[in-house]
Amino acid sequence: MPATKTRLNITLSPEMETLIERLVERDKVSRAGKVTELLRAALEIEEDMVWDDLAKKRDIKSARFVSHPKALL
Numbered sequence: 001m002p003a004t005k006t007r008l009n010i011t012l013s014p015e016m017e018t019l020i021e022r023l024v025e026r027d028k029v030s031r032a033g034k035v036t037e038l039l040r041a042a043l044e045i046e047e048d049m050v051w052d053d054l055a056k057k058r059d060i061k062s063a064r065f066v067s068h069p070k071a072l073l
Contacts, residue, residue, distance in 0.1 A: 012020070024034050 024031050
């Protein structure tokens with residue numbers, strides 16, 4: 001039976017391993033669960049940075065503003 005989740009092997013520095021273990025103990029979760037949660041948060045931050053960069057490029061003095069109803073047309 002195929003796995004529903006993809007496995008990923010990574011190598012952690014001793015410092016990172018210690019930090020993750022502290023978080024695991026604090027939150028009473030599995031290592032895989034905590035790392036997945038941290039990865040998800042990091043990806044959301046990356047996505048926010050991309051959207052912020054796009055918004056900064058569009059935020060110019062000559063920019064036209066479009067109302068929400070008009071934008072949906």
